[in-house]
Amino acid sequence: MAEAAAETTPDRIARPRMSPLNQRRWQNFKANRRGYWSLWIFLVLFVLSLFSEFIANDKPIVASYKGEILFPVLVAYPEEKFGGFYAVTDYRDPVIQDEIKAHGWMIWPPVRYSYQTVNNAIPEAAPTKPSWLYDKKTLCNQYPQGAADPNCIVGNWNWLGTDDQARDVLARVIYGFRVSVLFGLILTAGSALIGVTAGALQGYFGGWTDLLFQRFIEIWSAIPVLYLLLIVAAILPPGFFILLGLMLLFSWVALVGVVRAEFLRARNFEYVNAARALGVPNRTIMFRHLLPNAMVATLTFLPFLLSGSISMLTSLDYLGFGLPPGSASLGELLKQAQRNLNAPWLGISGFVVISLMLSLLVFVGEATRDAFDPRKTFR
Amino acid sequence: MTEAPLLSVRDLSVAFVQEGRQSMAVDHISFDIAKGETVALVGESGSGKSVSALSVLKLLPYPTASHPSGQILFQGADLLATNEKELRRVRGNNITMIFQEPMTSLNPLHSIEQQIVEVLKLHQGLGDRQAKARTLELLNEVGIREPEKRLDAYPHQLSGGQRQRVMIAMALANEPELLIADEPTTALDVTVQAQILELLADLKSRKNMSMLFITHDLGIVRKIADRVCVMTKGKIVETGPTKDIFANPQHAYTRHLLAAEPKGKPPAANNAAKPVMTGKDIKVWFPIKRGFFRRTVDNVKAVDGIDVTVRAGQTLGVVGESGSGKTTLGLALARMISSTGSIQFNGRDINKLTFNDMRPLRRELQIVFQDPFGSLSPRMSISEIIEEGLKIHEPKLSPDQRDKRIVDVLKEVGLDPATRNRYPHEFSGGQRQRVAIARAMVLNPRFVMLDEPTSALDMSVQAQVVDLLRSLQAKHDLAYLFISHDLKVIRALANDVIVMRNGKIVEAGPSEQIFGNPQTDYTRALISAAFKIETAPVGIVSE
Numbered sequence: 001m002a003e004a005a006a007e008t009t010p011d012r013i014a015r016p017r018m019s020p021l022n023q024r025r026w027q028n029f030k031a032n033r034r035g036y037w038s039l040w041i042f043l044v045l046f047v048l049s050l051f052s053e054f055i056a057n058d059k060p061i062v063a064s065y066k067g068e069i070l071f072p073v074l075v076a077y078p079e080e081k082f083g084g085f086y087a088v089t090d091y092r093d094p095v096i097q098d099e100i101k102a103h104g105w106m107i108w109p110p111v112r113y114s115y116q117t118v119n120n121a122i123p124e125a126a127p128t129k130p131s132w133l134y135d136k137k138t139l140c141n142q143y144p145q146g147a148a149d150p151n152c153i154v155g156n157w158n159w160l161g162t163d164d165q166a167r168d169v170l171a172r173v174i175y176g177f178r179v180s181v182l183f184g185l186i187l188t189a190g191s192a193l194i195g196v197t198a199g200a201l202q203g204y205f206g207g208w209t210d211l212l213f214q215r216f217i218e219i220w221s222a223i224p225v226l227y228l229l230l231i232v233a234a235i236l237p238p239g240f241f242i243l244l245g246l247m248l249l250f251s252w253v254a255l256v257g258v259v260r261a262e263f264l265r266a267r268n269f270e271y272v273n274a275a276r277a278l279g280v281p282n283r284t285i286m287f288r289h290l291l292p293n294a295m296v297a298t299l300t301f302l303p304f305l306l307s308g309s310i311s312m313l314t315s316l317d318y319l320g321f322g323l324p325p326g327s328a329s330l331g332e333l334l335k336q337a338q339r340n341l342n343a344p345w346l347g348i349s350g351f352v353v354i355s356l357m358l359s360l361l362v363f364v365g366e367a368t369r370d371a372f373d374p375r376k377t378f379r
Numbered sequence: 380m381t382e383a384p385l386l387s388v389r390d391l392s393v394a395f396v397q398e399g400r401q402s403m404a405v406d407h408i409s410f411d412i413a414k415g416e417t418v419a420l421v422g423e424s425g426s427g428k429s430v431s432a433l434s435v436l437k438l439l440p441y442p443t444a445s446h447p448s449g450q451i452l453f454q455g456a457d458l459l460a461t462n463e464k465e466l467r468r469v470r471g472n473n474i475t476m477i478f479q480e481p482m483t484s485l486n487p488l489h490s491i492e493q494q495i496v497e498v499l500k501l502h503q504g505l506g507d508r509q510a511k512a513r514t515l516e517l518l519n520e521v522g523i524r525e526p527e528k529r530l531d532a533y534p535h536q537l538s539g540g541q542r543q544r545v546m547i548a549m550a551l552a553n554e555p556e557l558l559i560a561d562e563p564t565t566a567l568d569v570t571v572q573a574q575i576l577e578l579l580a581d582l583k584s585r586k587n588m589s590m591l592f593i594t595h596d597l598g599i600v601r602k603i604a605d606r607v608c609v610m611t612k613g614k615i616v617e618t619g620p621t622k623d624i625f626a627n628p629q630h631a632y633t634r635h636l637l638a639a640e641p642k643g644k645p646p647a648a649n650n651a652a653k654p655v656m657t658g659k660d661i662k663v664w665f666p667i668k669r670g671f672f673r674r675t676v677d678n679v680k681a682v683d684g685i686d687v688t689v690r691a692g693q694t695l696g697v698v699g700e701s702g703s704g705k706t707t708l709g710l711a712l713a714r715m716i717s718s719t720g721s722i723q724f725n726g727r728d729i730n731k732l733t734f735n736d737m738r739p740l741r742r743e744l745q746i747v748f749q750d751p752f753g754s755l756s757p758r759m760s761i762s763e764i765i766e767e768g769l770k771i772h773e774p775k776l777s778p779d780q781r782d783k784r785i786v787d788v789l790k791e792v793g794l795d796p797a798t799r800n801r802y803p804h805e806f807s808g809g810q811r812q813r814v815a816i817a818r819a820m821v822l823n824p825r826f827v828m829l830d831e832p833t834s835a836l837d838m839s840v841q842a843q844v845v846d847l848l849r850s851l852q853a854k855h856d857l858a859y860l861f862i863s864h865d866l867k868v869i870r871a872l873a874n875d876v877i878v879m880r881n882g883k884i885v886e887a888g889p890s891e892q893i894f895g896n897p898q899t900d901y902t903r904a905l906i907s908a909a910f911k912i913e914t915a916p917v918g919i920v921s922e
Contacts, residue, residue, distance in 0.1 A: 021758065021802070270753035274818070277715060278768040279741030288767075292758045 028371040035367020042360040049178040056111035056171035059091050063106035073109075092117070094144070094151065112155040113168035115175040115328035119158060121151070126166040127336075127343040131157035161345040163336050169346065173353050175328030180357065183244060184310040188302055190248045195255030196291075196298060202256070203263025203294075204286055210260070221253045229321050238324055247312065254305060255298060262294035296372045303365025307358045314354060330354055383455065384411035385589050386435070386474075386557055391449030393430050393439065393613075404430045406613040407448065412557065417583060417590040419604035419621070421597065421636070423837040424808065427613040428593050432559050434459075435591070436470050453557070472502050475550035479562040481542035485534040491518075491545050492530040498552045517548040522578055539701070540571035544578070551582065558583070559591045564599065568700040568864060573908040576603055595837060597636060601625055602912045609633045639839035641871040643849065645694055648874040648889050652690035654723075655826045655858035656712060656744075661685045661720035663704070663711050663882075681707040682718065683882035687860075689826065692852065694859040696873025696890065698866060698905065704882040705862045709828045712860065713746050724826065742772040745819035749831040751811035755803040761814045762799035765789075768822050788821040792847060809840035813847065820851060828860045833868050845871050866909040870894055878902050 030036050054061055059072040070077060072091060079086040082099045089096060092112065100106050113119065121142040122128045131139055136147050139157075143149035160169035202210045229246060236242055266272060267290065275285050316322035317331020330350055337347030393405035405427040412418045420428040433439050435451055437458065451458040458469065478484045486494060492514055499510040511530075518526035521544040534542055543563060550558055560579065564572035580603055583590050592604055600607055600621065607624045609617040609632065617630040628634045662685075664678035681704045689695045697705040711718035714729060714737055722730040729740060748754035755764055765785050769776060776784070786796040792813040803811055812832060819827055829848070833841040845868055852859060863869050869876060870890065877887040878901065886893060886902045897903045907913045 270748050270750055271756040273715065274746065274748055274754045274815070275756075275767065277713060277741065277746040278818070278822075279738040279771055280767060281738075281771075288759075289756055 025371040028373075029367050032367035032370050035363050035365075035370070038360045038363035039367070042357075042364060045177065045357075045360075046181055049174060049181065052174045052178050053109075053114075055109055056113055056115075056168070056174050057109045058112060058114045058117040059089075060100075060106035060108050063100055064104035065100050066103045072106075092120075097151075108155050110155060111159070111168065111171055111174075113158070113171040115167065115172045116326055117167060117171065119156075119162055119166045119168060121156075122158075122162060122166050126162055127164045127340055127346060128158065128162045128166070129343075130159055130161040130345055132159070160349045161343065163333070163346060164340055164343075169333070169349050172328045172333060173330070173349055176330040176333065177353060177357065179240070179323070179328055180310045180313055180330055183240065183313050184306045187244055187247055187251060187309040188306045190244075191252040191305065192255060192298060192302060194248070194252035196259050196294065198252065199256040199259025200263050200286055200291065200294065203260040204267055204282070204290065206264065206267070210264075217253055217256060221250065223250070225250050226321075229316065233321050238322065240323060240327075243313070243316070243322065247309065251305070251309065254308075255301060258297040258301060259294045262297050263290050266290050266293045300365070300369045300372055303361050303368060307361040307365070310361075311354075311358065385414045385416075385454065386412040386591070387450075387452040388431070388435070389450040389452065391431065391434065391451060392447045393427070393434050394445050394447050396443055396445070403447075403613055404444075405434070408608075408610070408613075408615045410608050410615060410618060412589045412591060414556070414589055415583075415587045416606065417580075417592055417604045418606045418608065419592045419594060419600045420608050420610055421594060421600055422610035423595055423636075423839065425612075426610040428610050429561055431610070432476075432561055432591060432593050435559060436474060436476060437466055438476075471498065471555075472553045473555055474557045474559065475553065475555040476559040476561065477543070477546045477550050477563050480566050481539060481546050482534060482566075484546055485542060487534050490531050490533055491537070495545070495549055495552060498549055502553045513552070514548075517552060518545070520551065520582070521545070521548045522574075523548075538571075539567050540574060543567060543571075543575055547575075547578065547582070551586070554586065555588065557589045557591065559593070561593045562595070563592075565594070565596075569866070570700060570904060570908040570914075572599075573912050573914045576912060577914050579603065597625075597838070598910075598912055609636065635839060639842050641833075641842045641845045641868050643846065643871050645849070645872050645874045645890060646692065646853065649690065649693065652692055654688045655691050655725065656687070656689040656860065657721075657723040658685065658687045658708075658712055659721045659723075661687070661708065661711055661718050661722070663707050663716060663718045680882045682711060684720075685877075685879075685882075685884055687712070687877065689858045689860050691825070691858050692856045693875065694852065694861050694873045696869040696876040697860065697862045697879060698864060698869055698876060699879035699885075700864065700905075702881075703879040705864075705879050706830055707882075708879070709746075709830055709860055709862050713744055713828050715746070738771070742768065742822040743825045744828075745822060745824040745826070746828045746830065747812075747815050747819050747832045750835050751808055751815050752803075752835070754815050755811055757803055760800045760802055761789075761806070761817075764803070764814065765799075765818050765821050768818060772822055784821055785817075788817045791820065791851070792817045793843075807840075808836050809843060812836060812840075812844055816844075816847065816851070820855075823855070824857070826858045826860070828862070830862045831864070832861075834863065834865065841865075841868060848872065866894075866906060878905065 048055065053073050057073055061071070061073045063070045063072055065082065072089070077089055079089045079096070082089060082096050084096065091097065091106075121140070123134055123138050123141055136152070140147045140149055140152035143152050146152070158168050158170065160173065162168055163172065198213065202213045232242070232246060272285060272289050275289055313322060314331040314334070317329040318334050320335070322331055323329045330353060333346060333350040337343070337350055340346060388411070389409050390407050391405060391409070392403060392407050394401050394403050408431060410418065420431060422428045430439065434446065435458065446459055449459065453469065453474065458466065485491070492511070495514045495517060496510040499505045499513055505513060514530070515526050518529065523529055523541060523544050529537070534545075537545065563579070564575050567575060576599060579590070582588065592600075594600060604621045607619065607621050608615045609624070609630065611632050617624065617628070617633045624633060625637070628637055661682055662680070663682040664680050666675040667677045667679060668674065669676045685708055687695060687708070697708060699705045707716065710716045712722060714722070714732070718730065720730065721728055724740065724744060729737065732740070755761070762782070762785050765788065766781050769781050769784060785799060789796045789799060794810060794813050794817070803814065806814065816832075832848070833844050836844060848859070849872060851857060859872070861869065861873055873890050875888070876890050876893045878885045878893065878899075880901060886897065886899050893902060894906065897906055
């Protein structure tokens with residue numbers, strides 16, 4: 001609207017893209033170097049992990065077979081296409097590889113394992129050590145042609161070793177990172193949406209609405225979540241969305257208090273009264289005048305809610321009530337580490353990834369808090 | 380003056396660092412205070428007068444603040460050069476300070492006895508019994524009646540004036556040589572202000588104290604100060620004995636300040652003009668509920684049966700001390716709070732209408748609030764603020780038409796339309812109040828309730844806003860309900876005045892009659908406190 005008007009009235013000055021307040025906040029955020037860098041590192045890792053299928057997969061990204069360009073990473077071609085008879089093609093099978101190579105070419109992702117791929121050529125009983133701890137001869141002793149085998153290449157290395165089911169730890173960590181962060185993000189967004197709405201309504205209307213809602217929340221948050229998860233796990237097959245829904249039922253409560261307090265405080269501000277005197281409807285007042293006040297508290301809270309949800313998922317996986325068996329999960333990796341104390345690479349990988357992820361989020365959260373702190377000055 | 384001054388400020392500067400930039404709040408000022416002398420620092424907000432006073436005790440937020448130059452010599456020692464330990468001995472002992480807002484300067488969780496005794500024990504090492512005796516003595520001295528009964532009171536149980544008296548008692552506890560008073564009466568009613576000023580002048584002469592008095596109010600200065608320093612933009616532009624400054628101001632800024640009182644006369648009263656807003660027997664009672672079933676045992680009668688009539692093109696002034704119910708009356712008439720009685724607006728009874736039914740009427744019935752810093756949303760540009768009402772009441776306007784209306788109204792209230800995409804914090808207090816007035820005026824209202832619209836503003840800006848309101852009224856034939864405790868503004872703007880006290884009308888009538896020939900003691904006390912800063916006999920006004 002503002003832009004449209006800018007063209008027609010010449011003396012109308014284009015509104016700056018960001019309000020001065022937000023510009024100042026962004027400056028403050030950038031001034032916290034640790035938080036700023038953490039945000040970038042986290043964003044890069046997150047965006048990369050969104051394309052995990054192109055980084056670690058047991059299918060080639062692109063293949064050319066008999067003049068046809070195929071995208072095995074996106075499309076599941078049956079084996080018939082390459083002269084076999086299974087419903088799903090196993091591109092790691094040397095027979096298929098030879099077939100495709102004879103009639104074209106294929107480009108593999110840098111890591112030739114997906115999170116579920118079992119490495120059939122591990123040098124010793126699983127869990128095996130990271131590949132770079134073996135010499136080439138030992139590493140490839142299970143391949144038909146030993147060290148000279150065409151598959152004895154860097155792409156088939158297990159950079160972080162394998163777990164006790166001979167699955168590549170690096171691939172599992174990449175996918176696990178994605179699942180954790182996505183779970184955390186969706187859960188946080190969901191709880192923020194519900195929590196802010198509930199808090200806003202309570203704070204704005206106050207009185208009986210507030211009183212009854214608060215009592216309800218007290219009872220609601222007294223329900224033991226873990227027991228409920230156990231019971232539900234016995235009835236429904238645990239999956240990503242069932243877990244998400246269950247957690248959402250209880251995690252929205254976290255934000256209600258903060259938002260409610262902000263609304264209670266701000267609903268009697270003079271500019272809110274001024275808006276009421278203009279006849280502005282309640283909904284608009286809440287959105288335009290009160291929500292920005294509550295956003296500061298909410299945004300400050302969010303990164304911590306995010307890291308909380310991630311560690312919750314990890315601990316549920318660790319206890320075995322989380323994602324279904326076989327899914328890429330960092331909690332499951334930790335569980336394996338605990339069972340296989342002789343394989344320290346499992347524990348170390350899990351620990352490094354989880355602590356890196358949580359630290360980055362906490363640093364970002366810290367910088368966000370700084371950025372929104374009106375009393376913060378930088379010297 | 381052969382004797383060395385008690386306090387001598389030499390070439391003092393104060394700089395603040397904000398977002399990497401350094402700004403000078405006080406720019407090379409010098410002044411002296413002799414023993415037993417009262418020096419007033421006068422200036423408008425932002426002139427650096429409070430900052431100068433705070434730097435005497437080094438109470439500024441260091442290291443954000445710094446002193447690029449200067450000396451503060453107190454009894455010959457440079458306070459800027461002393462360390463924190465030495466300074467603590469001076470603070471509260473030789474130099475004490477009282478602040479503007481007595482509610483926030485007293486600890487709400489301690490009784491006044493505890494707070495005064497603490498000072499005595501800390502600085503004079505008195506024992507329990509001695510300290511208590513001295514506390515009673517001090518409270519007596521500052522004019523708190525029956526101090527024995529007040530010892531256990533908490534700050535919220537005292538009135539504003541009493542709280543300020545307690546603050547003064549604390550400041551006097553150690554018999555300081557210098558008392559710094561930072562706008563000590565700004566938050567108080569005029570009647571109480573007169574009492575406090577009298578007390579300060581009395582104490583000063585009895586104890587031969589020096590006083591550094593900071594204020595924006597020239598009336599007070601004339602009453603209390605021996606010498607005046609006029610400050611603007613961090614500089615002292617004129618210094619001299621009070622009489623000389625008032626009789627023969629040298630600097631243009633001083634003349635500007637002296638000329639700044641709200642002037643002019645309201646338009647002649649016209650009882651034939653059409654009544655826009657009529658209230659009959661308006662009552663706003665807040666119930667006091669007790670017991671398990673929340674039975675109503677009593678009511679706080681904020682407004683108790685008041686009749687008002689506001690006519691087109693006329694202004695009804697409502698005056699009274701704080702707590703007299705004048706704002707509540709205004710809010711009730713504007714249907715912002717519920718009340719009983721009949722409210723006729725344009726001949727229609729609006730007191731039974733629901734919030735939604737009221738909405739179409741809101742455009743004709745506007746409110747301008749007291750605090751221009753609080754009444755504008757800090758997150759919206761002023762054009763967004765002004766267009767909010769237009770969007771609701773004239774939804775058919777295109778963005779261009781709306782923008783044109785905003786430009787027109789900004790011109791009308793004397794603001795540059797090119798600034799309409801800026802945010803409120805980029806404007807001064809007076810400009811913000813103009814924005815608030817523009818927000819009301821853009822809807823072409825017929826009735827405007829003005830709730831202390833000038834109280835938060837500097838004196839010279841007050842006069843401008845009063846002039847603006849008067850010209851808008853003449854142009855649009857507006858009916859004003861003007862609520863204020865400031866009788867000078869009321870006199871400049873209102874045709875009719877009602878004087879309120881404890882929710883009831885004490886006196887009502889045409890403005891000339893109220894100011895020229897007040898009938899009740901209460902009105903007389905208010906007027907003499909406001910115009911002459913004189914106290915009334917005990918019992919007529921609140922304490």
